[in-house]
Amino acid sequence: MLRIATWNVNSIRARQARVLAWLAEHRPDVALLQETKCTDALFASDGFTDEYEALGYEVAHHGHDHWNGVAVLSRVGLVDVQRGFPGTNRPPFDEARVIAATCGGIRVWSIYAPNGRELDDPHYLFKLVWFERLRAAVAADPSGAPHALTGDFNVAPTDLDIYDPVRWRRRTHASPPERAAVAAFTDLGLIDVTRVHLPEPAVYTWWSYRPGKFEQNRGLRIDLALCSPAVADRVTRVWIDRDERAGAVASDHAPVVLDLRD
């Protein structure tokens, strides 16, 4: 069995104890983290990378400052690391929102899509173009390995992925252009494996910190795993760790876990 987990941790400094405990308990072979919110230098300093290495992981991190930040942890090899998009990346496309590596024969991606803020905000346009850059990077990936494109897409692919679609009609995360940007990956042949294994309604990965949201399961499914058929065919189970989200000092995102047969 090969276990791959993706998790927006919402600051590694605020979450380090929980992340280490979660990794020790669930032992994913590959863990893709988002929103570490720290620099490579901090991630390499005492108390971070060394703690993961103590659990048997190799580590690759990509972070410039206290925003964004993505990482790959692997116990099944970690080679051909690509930080950011290939080629020239002028601001804001240089933000630390994507890292890819080949682990256990799978091209894994830890991605943190721009939020978009508001539909009339320039950041929303950045989000759409960012997705096109990501699509081009995946399409041109030279590794030849099948993909597991995972992370925080900041898009709910359908109304089924939102607790209250009417409420989100005029917001980011649900607009047709954002959904088209995500659909472009399925056009590449990638499969939303969470939906294959969890087709029912009310399956979410993020809940606001505001009171009652998690308790009432008023959330969004925005953390996705889009996999090549060669990976998707091996997936036996997809599960979302709501228990982790329910804990004290938790991230607002739950880990999404893929279990694959060998």
Place this chain on the structure above:
DNA sequence: ATGGCTAATGATATTAGA
């Protein structure tokens, strides 16, 4: 239509998140 919270910052209000 609205509010509610959390994380980081040369911070004590602001930006950002989603």
